[in-house]
Amino acid sequence: MLAAAVSACNRHQSALAPFGEEAASTRALTIVLLVGAVVIAALVAGLMQHAIRTPGGRLTHRQGMRLVLWLGAIVPTVTLFALLAASLPLMRPAPVSAADLRVRVEGEQFWWRVAYAAPGTSPVIAANEIRLPVGRTTMFELDGGDVIHSFWIPGLAGKMDMIPGRTNTLVARPTKAGRYRGVCTEFCGLSHALMAFDVIAMEPAAFDAWLTAQRRPAPPPAGRGAALFARYGCGGCHSIRGVGPDSAIGPDLTHIGSRRTLAAGILPMTTANLAGFIRDPGSTKPGVRMPAFPHMSDADAVQIARYLEGLK
Template structure:
């Protein structure tokens, strides 16, 4: 059982490997609670053992009542009060200002629509990857595009629901750079378990450079992309393709994973996903392109991967 639990240990998707302020305080609280629970369990076991071995009538009625009052009333109250007072400040959301970066994230079946809204620049649309600058406060505005989803980056902060027609705000601050993973934690359909995303925490200067590059249009269009009508759903800025139903593909090739954190970004995977997305993600909204010759799919995949 312990071996099975240890198999879950990792550094990229774990509340026990935090890279954000909120997740760190949650981890600390978890450790305090765990140690406290073990100490209390051991103390109670010793007390029960002592009580069983001690002959009766060793305590008077008054002494017994006193023991119950202190061990059963006063001490637990003090412990719970201390725990409450120390944990409540961790529940307070981080303060935000107008100068902070806002990222809109919308849950869709089964991917993530991401839009960066820097304070003094135009919004930048992306998908299936969330990048945050280390040390800066970021306000994540969470919405549900179709059904209820839930947004959770275990190493960064607690989870929060994405509800259609409502905007929930999650304020986060990353503390160390790295590549991590987030997931959907509200059952949202057949491919709920296949709805994840990459999270990249970057040094602020590198993040600013990346965001400036992400805001730029794509290098050029593609005849196959236009011929198969991909632009009906997908946008590639700068090419005239402006569909908004599916993920924005302007800088698709710069992402590390495909199909919302499910597959590695290889040409074979992209080509296979284009022809049969339902094989990777049951219930996906994107129709199958099984009439597309494999050679076209590979050519299209190469074009998309070139969109850095």
């Protein structure tokens, strides 16, 4: 049983492998409660065994009532108050200042719209990937674009619902660089289980450089892939900053080539996967709102995919 439980653990999507302060506090509280539960269960089992083996008549009514008072009322009350006192400080919201990074995330069917808002700068729009600076506080502003979703990065912080028309906030502070994974934990449609995202915690200097690079528009379109992207009307739903009009229907593709995954964390970012998803996204994500292009040739899809891969 232990081997089966351990085999289900990983380091990139586990609340037991924290890379944020809140997740670390939650794990510590979990361990304390687990140890306490085991100790209490062991004591109760020991009392049961002692009671079974003790001959009848050894305990008077007065002694029995005293035992019930202590073990049934006083000890549990003191224990519960101690646990409450230890838990309340962990439930206090983390402080946020005006200088902290804001990351707005909207859950869509079935992908993630992401906007970074650093103090004194215009927002940077991205999708299906979240990057965070280590050692800095980040406030997530969470909203549901269509139906209720739930935002969870197990190693960073707790879950938070994303409700259309209402903005919920979640404060987090990464403590360790690395690549992790987040998921949607509220059933939101056919491809709910296919709605994930990469989380990259970066050193502050690297994050600042990355955010500066993300502000730059895409290079001028060149080659057959860019012409095919325009001819098939892809720009009607997807924005590529600096190339044609902006559209907020689908994910922003300005720097899609720099992302490791495709289709909200489901597929590796390769030419073949990108071309296949362009032609028939529903075969990968049932219920997705992106239309299929059955009339598009494989060669055209590959050309568009190569163009998008070059948008770093």
